[in-house]
Amino acid sequence: MVMWSDKDDARCELRKRESSLVDVLKKRFAAAIAVLALAALTAQAQLVSPNAQSRPIVKTEAVQYLFPEQVRVAAGKASPVALHFRVAQGLHINSHTPKDSFLIPTTFSIPDGGGVKLDAAAYPAGTIISLAFDPKTTLSVYTGEFTIQARIVAAVGNHLMRGKLHYQACDQNQCLPPKTIDVPIDVIGK
């Protein structure tokens, strides 16, 4: 027969208190982690939001790529693709052959390594204009819609080609910095 003494009662009580204390600590630990995780998520949200809010006005690009979005070409052979662009109203960009050596020509290129190469590009002739502030000087420019006749060589398979159009735009009185825009086309080489 086991005798239950006062000492045993005290030990039992102590263990109960210890167990209770551990439970409380575990709960507080879990709560602390939850609070930290929440704080971290809030910080992350703050980190992302300024970029979204700081530029509420999105400026229209001077030049917009129109189409095609997808082309099918014979793999390994130079194939023609007509690339259509639009210059924003009121602006002009230099043609591929501007009349002044300081002016930046419009050029199309395809970066290496994407499974699609640029074989050649034929640019339209520029429209000859003169501006009100300097009627004597003429410029060769693109306005409105224009088309570049490119010849591309694609390997077999699907490739997301990211061509580049480099241009510099002006209006009657001022110029925007030179810019390069993406010309994304899904090229299927068969």
Added chain:
Amino acid sequence: MRRNTVVLIAVLFILTVFAWAGWANWEYRRQESERLHADAARAELVPSATGTLQFHTPLMDKAAPAFALDDLSGKKVSLASYRGKALLINFWATWCGPCQVETPWLVELRNKYASQGFEVLGVDTEGDDLEPNDKAGWAKAETNASKFVTEMKVPYPVLLDGDSISREYGGLDDLPTSFFVDRNGKVVAAQVGLTSESDIEGNIEKALTQ
């Protein structure tokens, strides 16, 4: 043993979360500070009383932001060294047609008013789309600027790498952009785009008399 490992992992996790939250907070504050700084200085076109668009810059009646840039000969030129003179700080680029039209006017006006304590500082913003490590691109930009200055017989200092101070001057989204600074270093007028020689002369006289 197992309990110790769990506690160690938990402590490490907490420390990592603390460190990450601290970094995120610091980065957020840095981005916010940059954004506020840029927005405060950003120039814009606003409608005037007559309905036309007018160039507005927050720099008006404030001290022109300080800078020190290399000129075409490699000599460092600071804005502070022109204190006491009226200045026209002209941001331009060789690829900018209106800048080509404007430059002979600036040369003529500079020569006309130089004896009264007036100077033009041409600030070339040629490399707007160049990467910092594009050595060939920067060399070409400098060559172009040098050729342009020779062809136009520009008598005033032409400074390079204007893009590095564009934010302080409101972003410089369009060229040409000019700031007229009085003898105390205060911006008294500004204009963007090609206006007229008489407009520029009026602003020079304003800078000289204030």
